[in-house]
Amino acid sequence: MKNEFKKEIIEKYLKANKISKTEFCKLCGISLCTLGKIMNNKNYRLKALFKIAKVLKTQIYQMFSED
Numbered sequence: 856m857k858n859e860f861k862k863e864i865i866e867k868y869l870k871a872n873k874i875s876k877t878e879f880c881k882l883c884g885i886s887l888c889t890l891g892k893i894m895n896n897k898n899y900r901l902k903a904l905f906k907i908a909k910v911l912k913t914q915i916y917q918m919f920s921e922d
Contacts, residue, residue, distance in 0.1 A: 858919040862894045868911055883910045 869879060880887050883906045892899040893907070908915050 858921070859896050860893055861918055861920055864911065864913070864918055865890075865894065865907070879910070883907050 865879070869876065874882075876890060877887060880890050883890075883903075885903045885906055889899055889903050891897075893903060904915050904918065908918065911918075
């Protein structure tokens with residue numbers, strides 16, 4: 856049972872607001888490298904998820920699949 860990050864949430868946000876990944880990272884206060892790690896389900900810090908959730912106005916548990 857592996858919970859994976861739903862990268863579609865960020866992709867939809869980028870399209871809806873017509874911004875780049877770089878601009879999104881500036882909004883969140885994270886690096887582009889960190890965003891890449893999150894999108895690819897690599898090792899990242901939990902604090903970055905809180906920053907993203909704040910910008911997306913969502914809860915962290917909603918950003919993961921329920922497999």
